[in-house]
Amino acid sequence: MKRKASMPNNLPPTQASALQLSAVFESFGVSQTVTVSKLPNEPLSDSIGRLYSQINSELTVLINKSS
Secondary structure (H helix, E strand, C coil): CCCCCCCCCCCCHHHHHCCEEEEEEEECCEEEEEEEECCCCCCHHHHHHHHHHHHHHHHHHHHHHHC
16 A cells, blocks of 8 residues: 655645755765756656766766876
8 A cells, every 4th residue: 555645735846846865975085965856756766876877977077087
């Protein structure tokens, strides 16, 4: 049985349904924040996967700059 999450009625729909995932990481003394927004009807695991991919991309750029 699935439960439907309740959202506050006093928020506009865009705020009530928006979910952002952020990660802060540090590499080579540089601190960066990566944020992705969960897409409508997207499983949370897919959003986390996109966040992970974005972190990998940012790290690749930092590694390439340092070498």
